[in-house]
Amino acid sequence: MRYGEATVTVVDPRSYMTYQPFLPETAAGSISPRHVVVPLRRVLPKAEVLTGRVTTIDQDRKVATISPLVGEAYELPFDYLVVALGAVSRTFPIPGLAEQGIGMKGIEEAIGLRNHVLEQLDKADSTNDEEIRRKALTFVFIGGGFAGAETIGEVEDMARDAAKYYNNVSREDMRFVLVDAADKILPEVGPKLGQYGKEHLESRGVEIYLSTSMDSCVDGHVVLKNGLEVDSNTIVWTAGVKPNPALGRYGLPLGPRGHVDCEPTLQVKGTDYIWAAGDNAQVPDLIGRKAGNENAWCPPNAQHALRQARVLGDNVISGMRGFPQKDYSHANKGAVAGLGLHKGVAMIVMGKMKIKLKGRLAWYMHRGYHGLAMPTWNRKIRVFADWTLAMFLKREVVALGALETPREEFYEAAKPAPVAAASKTESRSKAEDKPKAEQAKAS
Template sequence: MTRDRVPHILILGGGYVGMYTALGLQKKLRRGQARITVVDPRSYMTYQPFLPEASAGALEPRHVVVPLRRVLRKCDVITGRITSIAHGDKAVTIEPEAGEPYQLEYDILVVALGSIPRTLPIPGLADNGIGFKQVEEAIALRNHVLDRLDIAASTTDEDVRRRALTFVFVGGGFAGAEALGELENMAQYARRYYPQIGAKDMRWVLVDAADRILPEVGDEMGVYTVEELSKRGIEIRLKTFLESCVDGHVVLSKGKPFDADTIVWTAGVKANPVLADSDLPIDDRGRVSCAATMRVAGLDDAWAAGDNAAVPDLTDDDPDALCAPNAQHAVRQAKLLAKNIAATLNGGQPKEYRHKYVGSVASLGLYKGVAHVYGVKVKGFPAWFMHRTYHMSKMPTFNRKARVLVDWTMALLFRREVVTLGRMRMPREEFRRAATPKRSQRDGSN
């Protein structure tokens, strides 16, 4: 059978679900049984649970990403953005990095587009906010924080100094609490190289609209987290909303306004908005409606999993319960999804996804953490160690596991790197200055 006549499996998204589904299919399907294509705006998969450690310098950023073309050797990988899905026509529109958009046809569709930050129309947020979902954002935030220390240590303007040393994180879930905990820990460590900055000069603020943070680890561990962060001088503002941050002037629903150079937005996620304009069935939260087998509701040739999929939670007593959009479900759904698609291609039946949520672990900085696993509550160093151990086991590929382990080992033997490479955002600035002709001098020379 020729390549053009075999079924074409198109996987939208190269994140954890997309990459592991493709990896499973290329292992399970016979040579020539199907053609597999993966489309993603990035040429790599990011392991998001390690982003806080990458931003704090505990891990090399390149070690928390997996190159898609390296691991998906039997798949076609397209670096581009999906702008529309027309399943009735079995075609999607792809916008590549360069060149004109084009359509790509398929026989079997896998929707693994994941989620994007859930933002609100807050004045100034789009211009001043920093996200924390991609490795580029983690690197930029690390450089930005260290750059603020450089500015504060080098200025004589007290207002500039106070603004530079004020860091605001909006959202008290995993992303917000872990990012704040790791970066505050890094900044306090870096302060030893800045004698001009005192222990209490930095101001770290965590804002959340709910009455607690880290709800995934339970009430008791959530209270412990607030107490732990408060002991480190971090301000916890619960039941509080960000109302405005125009030009870095932060206005909260409670308390006095203040200025900050750093505003990090981690207040939840939502399904990729391209799904709303597709002809796929979606629920009221914009996720693809699925059966427990992860087949798209009412369709035999479309599948979905991960953050952008509404998959029934068969372990819950509520018949309408859906799997939460988190890494724990995504890891397991991806592996079963590959088995289900392979089974249908071989004339078999897909199996229903069933997984009892085992709990959560979170890092709050070096040697600090909280965990609630199988009903057991753990805090401090043991929880931090559990966090590292669990996510090390889930890190894709042996290559990346080994590199992460080397990074951690080196961190035990040597001091933490606190150099900023913020100037990498402007790699041509110095050359531009040198190449720009100076204005004529008063003597009339050219």
């Protein structure tokens, strides 16, 4: 845009953007958590960044209501609106899930999962109670898509390395369970590579149960529909995503699954000043529809979101200046997935040809693709530096569980000391004797 032509305001409850494909490697300690997040104020110096949430949108008045971190809500007028809230974990009303489940949609969850897993190894190493050990060393993952398969592959790899430093814990003591309601895992890379991924994980001791789901997990007691019951302190939920439910408060046209209904130009249907993109948008897949699939929609992944963003930016400026809009069209380039250190699967699409890779070469493709897709050169360099150092240095296996309650130790040191029991008894005796003494004095 020309200087002074418009003001761009970004409203987000977090002051940073997370590159979610790197969350499994962050949970495994292969990448520093700070290197997979991008600070918005640093990379968007010409934009106004507000840390808060958009609670409502008045389309008639073109006003958004902002709820900041602190203070009262206020209204923010706009001329053009871009809706890119992304997705949240898709959950079901399963007893115990809200209390026991661990998600994998944010950097905080990835850090928490890493600390939690290493803490379970600490617990198991320090006790002789077999029931406590068994529950601590059982890890259950629900969902076998990209997030689930990559996360269990990375975490199993980390736990295997960490066990070398424990006297009373070995990999044979651990139990990893992967559950999916579908009849295969990693559907994004095709049936053959998905089957390879399943066989590879099973060769590492991972139990995989397909065409089943979880009925309950109250107090860590996991009950599956196939009748299997296990006790676990670690239940990781990666069973898909859904559009951010906040979209339902904005008065926008939504598709059957809650996505914002968009034209191929990424404009929201029925408007000429609102656009949407990414995981919260229902965008027609023009390539798929040319191939004869009339119900083809762009899948919610980074490959489409990154490319939609560029088209959306151009279309917003075209709308401001009265130029025609451009349709978003992108042919699938394939998919890559990492299953731990030096292990992965990849499907590369080149025209009508599909190249399928597995093992170390696929792992290189996975890291190369996502490393280059990581926003900003600052973060690219830091991520590649983490990987380079890992070639020469051993993986860190330190759990920083105190991060969740950082003030607890200081509070214990600073809180007032309790009054001794003897002092209380003495004070009570003096209080009882005082009226007698006053009565004697009066006499």
